[in-house]
Amino acid sequence: MTLNNSQARLFSFVQRIETLLEERKGINEGISDIKTEAKSAGFDNKVIMQMIRERAMSQAEREEWQSLCELYRATLGMLDGTPMSDNARRHMSRDEKDDREAGVDDMFDPTPEPEPAASPAEARGQGAEAFRSGKRVTENPFPAGDPARASWDEGWCSEAGSDGMDIPPEWRRSPKKAEKGDEA
Amino acid sequence: MRREQHMQPTRIQRKPAEDPIERLKACLGKTADVRSPKDAEEPILDASVRASLFQWMAEIRAAEELKSVGVKPRTNALLFGPPGCGKTTLAHHFAARLGLPMVVVGSEHLIAGILGASGQNVAKLFDGLAAAETPVVLFMDEVEAVGASRSGRTGGQCDDEKNSALTVLLRKMEEFNVGYFMAATNLPDGIDPAFWRRFNMQIGIALPGFQERFAIIKRYGMPFAFDDDDLDLLAEATDGASPALLRELMEGVKRTLVVRPRMNLPIDDPCTIFASVLSATMPPPEMEVPKLWRNADTVKGLSAMSWPPQRMGDQA
Numbered sequence: 001m002t003l004n005n006s007q008a009r010l011f012s013f014v015q016r017i018e019t020l021l022e023e024r025k026g027i028n029e030g031i032s033d034i035k036t037e038a039k040s041a042g043f044d045n046k047v048i049m050q051m052i053r054e055r056a057m058s059q060a061e062r063e064e065w066q067s068l069c070e071l072y073r074a075t076l077g078m079l080d081g082t083p084m085s086d087n088a089r090r091h092m093s094r095d096e097k098d099d100r101e102a103g104v105d106d107m108f109d110p111t112p113e114p115e116p117a118a119s120p121a122e123a124r125g126q127g128a129e130a131f132r133s134g135k136r137v138t139e140n141p142f143p144a145g146d147p148a149r150a151s152w153d154e155g156w157c158s159e160a161g162s163d164g165m166d167i168p169p170e171w172r173r174s175p176k177k178a179e180k181g182d183e184a
Numbered sequence: 185m186r187r188e189q190h191m192q193p194t195r196i197q198r199k200p201a202e203d204p205i206e207r208l209k210a211c212l213g214k215t216a217d218v219r220s221p222k223d224a225e226e227p228i229l230d231a232s233v234r235a236s237l238f239q240w241m242a243e244i245r246a247a248e249e250l251k252s253v254g255v256k257p258r259t260n261a262l263l264f265g266p267p268g269c270g271k272t273t274l275a276h277h278f279a280a281r282l283g284l285p286m287v288v289v290g291s292e293h294l295i296a297g298i299l300g301a302s303g304q305n306v307a308k309l310f311d312g313l314a315a316a317e318t319p320v321v322l323f324m325d326e327v328e329a330v331g332a333s334r335s336g337r338t339g340g341q342c343d344d345e346k347n348s349a350l351t352v353l354l355r356k357m358e359e360f361n362v363g364y365f366m367a368a369t370n371l372p373d374g375i376d377p378a379f380w381r382r383f384n385m386q387i388g389i390a391l392p393g394f395q396e397r398f399a400i401i402k403r404y405g406m407p408f409a410f411d412d413d414d415l416d417l418l419a420e421a422t423d424g425a426s427p428a429l430l431r432e433l434m435e436g437v438k439r440t441l442v443v444r445p446r447m448n449l450p451i452d453d454p455c456t457i458f459a460s461v462l463s464a465t466m467p468p469p470e471m472e473v474p475k476l477w478r479n480a481d482t483v484k485g486l487s488a489m490s491w492p493p494q495r496m497g498d499q500a
């Protein structure tokens with residue numbers, strides 16, 4: 001069988017899509033099965049799907065979503081007596097000009113996160129520790145441009161004895177066989 | 185305490201995004217894609233490429249010290265080499281190491297049919313980056329679309345269009361000061377010499393060697409644990425394959441292993457499995473076709489593999 005290049009590529013595209021469609025069908029069936037199971041165990045699938053949607057949001061997105069819902073409910077008189085959450089209150093006043101006395105604490109102010117200030121030596125140590133505990137070199141906690149970020153990276157690399165782009169051990173030859181045949 | 189507020193009808197209204205990625209997306213619109221440093225994958229590269237990159241990162245870290253001797257870290261690099269060898273992946277890794285978002289611009293973002301629009305697109309891109317006021321790694325893919333040699337052009341309207349885009353790009357590159365700029369091309373021979381020289385570094389990313397192929401096959405074969413001897417066999421048979429092709433191959437194998445039983449087909453013969461995947465994957469045209477794809481005996485040789493592969497953790 002000889003296919004020319006563009007035929008072969010076309011076949012490749014068509015077959016790859018077909019395989020994925022087949023998989024999708026399987027996955028959809030799997031989801032339906034789980035829903036049936038959940039229903040017979042007494043759960044409400046509508047609520048389950050809503051939870052899945054909410055879990056897909058980041059914490060900030062979820063808070064924003066929930067506070068907007070509350071705000072809409074409040075406007076429509078649907079709060080039914082429950083108090084509004086702090087988030088929703090904050091949301092209400094977010095864009096208003098702040099007319100509070102300066103320096104007076106407000107119960108609605110989020111407490112500011114303390115800056116994780118780290119000296120170069122500390123950051124280096126943290127980087128080395130991160131390597132030992134199996135973290136990836138790109139999991140650097142310090143922001144771009146912070147000198148601590150560079151120190152953390154250096155610490156990670158010197159502990160690993162590499163440039164951070166070494167092939168990780170789990171993608172190498174298994175250790176027991178390494179000595180047998182590591183021809184490059 | 186806060187004064188009483190009157191409830192306003194509220195819309196879902198976004199404040200100017202604090203998150204640099206959101207801000208970039210807002211400022212750049214359709215002129216580019218923005219990728220988070222969090223999404224970077226590890227590239228598997230040969231030592232010389234890694235060394236260039238590592239030296240560059242060391243320079244960036246030493247920016248302050250360099251300033252004291254009157255030089256700055258380099259800010260741009262041209263990556264060249266065959267398709268699917270990790271130019272994009274490498275740039276993303278670089279961005280992730282620095283903690284910067286990567287802004288990806290393809291030729292589809294730049295080249296426009298309307299006369300003069302390509303140059304405007306380039307200008308729009310750089311203006312958007314300036315407006316976002318946040319450092320980035322700018323990655324321009326298929327840069328031969330704008331940076332092709334001017335002398336090789338035949339003088340049609342389409343050429344004028346590209347010339348004007350290149351002129352704008354050269355000027356904007358000069359002014360670019362919000363991060364690092366990487367460009368990538370599969371066609372280094374066609375790049376305009378003036379454009380080529382404008383880069384501080386030209387890094388060639390070649391096809392992977394045996395050791396790299398071994399790692400790439402093992403990685404994309406996961407969570408199936410192939411025997412090391414089998415990985416040797418595959419790495420040997422795929423000499424000349426790009427990482428992207430190896431990934432496609434191994435992902436095809438994984439799909440087949442999962443899907444065939446659902447279609448009531450057996451999975452007990454490695455040759456059948458590989459043959460079915462191979463018939464549906466092909467290296468891009470004008471690239472060497474590795475042995476595994478062109479030689480039926482090589483596929484037969486796979487019958488020596490221990491089969492079917494175990495899922496990791498299953499044997500424990």
Ligand SMILES: Nc1ncnc2c1ncn2[C@@H]1O[C@H](COP(=O)(O)OP(=O)(O)OP(=O)(O)O)[C@@H](O)[C@H]1O
Binds near residue numbers: 228266274369
């Ligand atoms: N060196 C590598 N190590 C691991 N994976 C790789 C490597 N190179 C490529 N890949 C995989 O192959 C895919 C394509 O790679 P990538 O887009 O980085 O290649 P490229 O050189 O930019 O190709 P192109 O020239 O086609 O744009 C990616 O999804 C990546 O996961």
Ligand SMILES: [Mg+2]
Binds near residue numbers: 272273
């Ligand atoms: Mg690419």
